[in-house]
Amino acid sequence: MRRAIMIGVIFMAFVLLTGCWDRRETNDLAIITGVALDKNKEGQIELTAEIHSPGGSGNGSGGGEDNNQGGVQSTVLQIGKGSSIPEAIENLNEKLPREILWSHAEAIVISKAFAENGISDELDFFVRHPEPRLRSYVFISDGKAKENMALRPSLERSVSEALIKLAESEVLMKATLFDLMEMLKGEQGAIVLPMIDKLSPEEGQLPSESIAYIHRSAVLKQGKMIGVINDQISRGVLWFRNEINESIVTVEPDEADEIISMNLIKGRTDLVPEIDGQSLKMTVKIVTIDDVIQNQTSWDLKRLDKLKALENELVQKIEKRLTDTLDTVQKEMKIDIIGFGEEFRRHHPKKWKNIKGDWDEKFPTVQVDFDIDARVLRAGKGSET
Amino acid sequence: MIEKGKISALQMGLLMYHAILATGILFIPATVFNVAKQDIWISPILASPLGFLSVYIAYKLNKYYPKDTIMQYSKHILGTFWGKMLGLLLLLLLITSLSVMFWQYGEYVVSEFLPHTPKSVIIGMMVILCAFAVHGGLEVLGRLAGMVFPVFFLLFLVIIILVLPDVEVKRMLPVMENGLMPSLKGAWVLCTWFAQFGIIYFFLPFLTDREKGLKFGMLSVLVVTLTLVVTNIIVIWLFGNVTENFNAPFMSASRYISLAEFLSHLESIVMAIWIAGTFIKLCVFYYVVVIGTAEWLNLSDYRSLVLPMGFLIGVFAMQAFLNSAEAAEHFRIVSHEIMDTLVYGLLIPIFLFLGAYIRKTIFKHKVRRTN
Amino acid sequence: MKWVYIVSITALVILMFIFQWPKIKTVEKNEKIAFITLTVLGWAIAIFYVIFPSMPSPAKIVDFTLMQISNIFRTLW
Numbered sequence: 001m002r003r004a005i006m007i008g009v010i011f012m013a014f015v016l017l018t019g020c021w022d023r024r025e026t027n028d029l030a031i032i033t034g035v036a037l038d039k040n041k042e043g044q045i046e047l048t049a050e051i052h053s054p055g056g057s058g059n060g061s062g063g064g065e066d067n068n069q070g071g072v073q074s075t076v077l078q079i080g081k082g083s084s085i086p087e088a089i090e091n092l093n094e095k096l097p098r099e100i101l102w103s104h105a106e107a108i109v110i111s112k113a114f115a116e117n118g119i120s121d122e123l124d125f126f127v128r129h130p131e132p133r134l135r136s137y138v139f140i141s142d143g144k145a146k147e148n149m150a151l152r153p154s155l156e157r158s159v160s161e162a163l164i165k166l167a168e169s170e171v172l173m174k175a176t177l178f179d180l181m182e183m184l185k186g187e188q189g190a191i192v193l194p195m196i197d198k199l200s201p202e203e204g205q206l207p208s209e210s211i212a213y214i215h216r217s218a219v220l221k222q223g224k225m226i227g228v229i230n231d232q233i234s235r236g237v238l239w240f241r242n243e244i245n246e247s248i249v250t251v252e253p254d255e256a257d258e259i260i261s262m263n264l265i266k267g268r269t270d271l272v273p274e275i276d277g278q279s280l281k282m283t284v285k286i287v288t289i290d291d292v293i294q295n296q297t298s299w300d301l302k303r304l305d306k307l308k309a310l311e312n313e314l315v316q317k318i319e320k321r322l323t324d325t326l327d328t329v330q331k332e333m334k335i336d337i338i339g340f341g342e343e344f345r346r347h348h349p350k351k352w353k354n355i356k357g358d359w360d361e362k363f364p365t366v367q368v369d370f371d372i373d374a375r376v377l378r379a380g381k382g383s384e385t
Numbered sequence: 386m387i388e389k390g391k392i393s394a395l396q397m398g399l400l401m402y403h404a405i406l407a408t409g410i411l412f413i414p415a416t417v418f419n420v421a422k423q424d425i426w427i428s429p430i431l432a433s434p435l436g437f438l439s440v441y442i443a444y445k446l447n448k449y450y451p452k453d454t455i456m457q458y459s460k461h462i463l464g465t466f467w468g469k470m471l472g473l474l475l476l477l478l479l480i481t482s483l484s485v486m487f488w489q490y491g492e493y494v495v496s497e498f499l500p501h502t503p504k505s506v507i508i509g510m511m512v513i514l515c516a517f518a519v520h521g522g523l524e525v526l527g528r529l530a531g532m533v534f535p536v537f538f539l540l541f542l543v544i545i546i547l548v549l550p551d552v553e554v555k556r557m558l559p560v561m562e563n564g565l566m567p568s569l570k571g572a573w574v575l576c577t578w579f580a581q582f583g584i585i586y587f588f589l590p591f592l593t594d595r596e597k598g599l600k601f602g603m604l605s606v607l608v609v610t611l612t613l614v615v616t617n618i619i620v621i622w623l624f625g626n627v628t629e630n631f632n633a634p635f636m637s638a639s640r641y642i643s644l645a646e647f648l649s650h651l652e653s654i655v656m657a658i659w660i661a662g663t664f665i666k667l668c669v670f671y672y673v674v675v676i677g678t679a680e681w682l683n684l685s686d687y688r689s690l691v692l693p694m695g696f697l698i699g700v701f702a703m704q705a706f707l708n709s710a711e712a713a714e715h716f717r718i719v720s721h722e723i724m725d726t727l728v729y730g731l732l733i734p735i736f737l738f739l740g741a742y743i744r745k746t747i748f749k750h751k752v753r754r755t756n
Numbered sequence: 757m758k759w760v761y762i763v764s765i766t767a768l769v770i771l772m773f774i775f776q777w778p779k780i781k782t783v784e785k786n787e788k789i790a791f792i793t794l795t796v797l798g799w800a801i802a803i804f805y806v807i808f809p810s811m812p813s814p815a816k817i818v819d820f821t822l823m824q825i826s827n828i829f830r831t832l833w
Binding site: 684685688689701714719723728 | 768769772775776779780781786787788790791794795797798799801802805809810811813814815816817818819822823825826
């Protein structure tokens with residue numbers, strides 16, 4: 001009797017332990033690699049999903065090298081429409097024979113029109129859903145987002161992969177879903193996101209062979225896009241936010257009429273806020289280390305006085321860049337995307353409570369001082385004519 | 386005595402560690418963040434005295450009645466009838482508490498990992514698994530805890546280390562933005578967890594090295610506090626004020642890990658840690674409920690009660706909350722208003738301790754007078 | 757649909773009974789009584805919840821009672 005029961009239990013285990021309810025086989029999945037969000041004329045959300053096509057990458061018989069050759073499409077596009085993102089996804093699901101897997105959607109492209117209407121409510125989906133990753137990169141597209149997704153970049157397998165690589169190269173602005181959330185939650189709700197643009201196709205190229213690239217940055221307030229800043233200002237913003245990693249600075253010393261170019265090795269920014277009665281002061285402390293990569297002038301950079309002069313030029317150049325940034329961001333747009341408010345809150349929590357309410361008026365009046373320490377580490381060999 | 390097995394004080398400490406921390410490590414940061422904001426790491430330190438007190442009271446009671454668990458000495462202290470009534474109250478609280486824990490386990494697994502699997506299967510499987518462990522007795526539980534702890538701790542450290550490249554210390558500033566009040570409120574929420582240390586009164590009589598019981602009990606509270614502080618600091622360094630968006634920030638942190646583009650999606654590690662820890666936690670409370678019932682009924686063996694009790698708890702767990710709003714209401718009540726754990730973990734032992742103290746001193750006087 | 761649940765619950769309880777009953781030492785009367793009482797209680801509660809699915813669970817009852825008690829204390833304060 002007992003043996004019979006034990007055998008019964010064991011057989012039940014066979015049935016129950018397979019975990020059939022939530023099995024997901026790779027060939028039953030539609031792996032989404034990128035998402036584009038648009039708003040069409042009727043105000044509906046159009047969600048364009050870039051789906052990894054198994055035929056595209058699976059046929060590399062001779063190893064991984066020739067995967068992308070021969071014009072095999074490695075991704076397919078599918079559009080879902082609806083009044084909200086979940087509805088659009090359901091609509092998308094109806095058109096897809098496979099179950100959607102979100103966990104590889106690492107590029108989210110939002111169209112300008114969409115962003116102008118506000119993104120915070122719609123982003124809730126990506127935050128709440130357990131699958132999409134916080135590290136997904138978010139972009140704003142100039143023009144329709146899905147047009148960017150339809151491009152066929154020649155180097156990478158798909159647009160989203162190209163975009164991810166671009167963001168990771170850190171030449172310009174990058175923002176992950178998490179950064180976006182943090183900025184939304186921040187004291188001011190001021191957000192800056194990278195914008196992507198299509199390169200107009202070269203002669204003899206098909207329109208779809210052009211590539212998308214990061215160009216300018218979008219500025220959002222309370223989740224709504226209100227403006228655009230150009231690449232120069234974007235870099236300045238990166239300096240303020242201590243996010244600068246890649247930069248080439250070119251100076252043109254007054255005495256010499258040619259240029260010297262330097263590559264940034266290290267840049268570190270500390271914001272030191274001070275509150276003195278009613279006046280607010282921010283000292284921007286920057287330490288940067290650069291290498292010379294091109295010297296067209298007659299300066300002999302092996303000489304200490306010239307090197308010092310060069311460092312001085314560098315300081316002035318950076319300060320100029322940052323002052324330009326401040327002119328645009330602080331004086332014109334009057335939006336705190338450079339994180340001043342957050343610094344005031346962190347260092348002067350008690351006084352911040354009084355300022356917080358009318359920060360929008362206070363922000364343009366903040367007096368900014370610069371304390372820049374630039375060092376040129378290697379002058380390089382090069383010509384000494 | 387109903388339990389023939391013995392465990393060492395260290396094993397007891399490990400059992401208690403898991404019993405408190407298993408659910409805490411996932412849910413504490415977000416729950417506390419709602420009130421304490423970026424000061425969540427202070428709250429465990431402020432709440433830990435309650436844990437020390439619970440352990441100390443249980444230890445003191447155990448000193449008075451070294452061979453008895455709470456079910457037996459409540460009879461000695463309050464008399465048979467009131468002792469039984471108190472025991473019944475204790476059992477009811479423990480059973481509901483345990484059913485909520487099973488519900489929480491089932492709900493979390495369903496919502497995060499296996500959305501299509503019926504909850505009854507997930508809870509049922511866990512009940513059966515725990516039933517096997519509890520059927521094995523206290524020694525089995527002690528060894529299980531000893532086995533799980535190193536893995537738990539190692540993986541915990543691995544996650545912490547892998548998160549480190551992404552942390553930013555300044556997210557923690559300003560410390561005590563609104564004074565001490567928010568972190569104190571957070572500490573009050575944490576009392577739910579620290580008061581659970583009270584159930585140590587079921588384990589103290591079964592120790593091989595009884596004199597070390599207090600030491601390892603206190604050590605267990607200390608390690609729990611430290612683990613919570615570390616978890617909270619890491620969460621706040623990593624997520625800052627976004628923490629409130631996550632149900633289980635530590636899980637999201639593991640999801641956030643991405644090293645060198647290939648070491649990512651590590652949430653399964655956290656899930657493994659969590660299931661192992663929760664398993665121990667559920668076993669501890671399951672065992673406490675079963676042995677408590679057996680002692681309450683004056684049985685000589687508790688093993689026959691394991692399965693029917695498991696069935697009952699499984700049913701209660703399935704029925705615990707019908708939707709997430711009811712659950713949220715329950716967790717709001719237990720963490721902000723009045724706590725069931727505080728009642729069975731601290732209030733009842735203190736009450737018994739006072740009774741025992743009065744009884745013992747009066748009894749001593751009587752003895753002296755007759756001499 | 758409900759009878760499917762009832763039948764499977766009953767089957768589960770019977771299975772449990774068959775599994776556990778031979779293990780209880782025959783001399784122990786108390787244990788048998790406790791075992792049977794708990795099993796029947798569990799079965800009855802399960803059936804009850806199947807028939808009336810919106811009935812409150814013990815967790816909610818405990819919450820409610822504790823809230824009432826704390827309210828009494830609060831008014832006494």
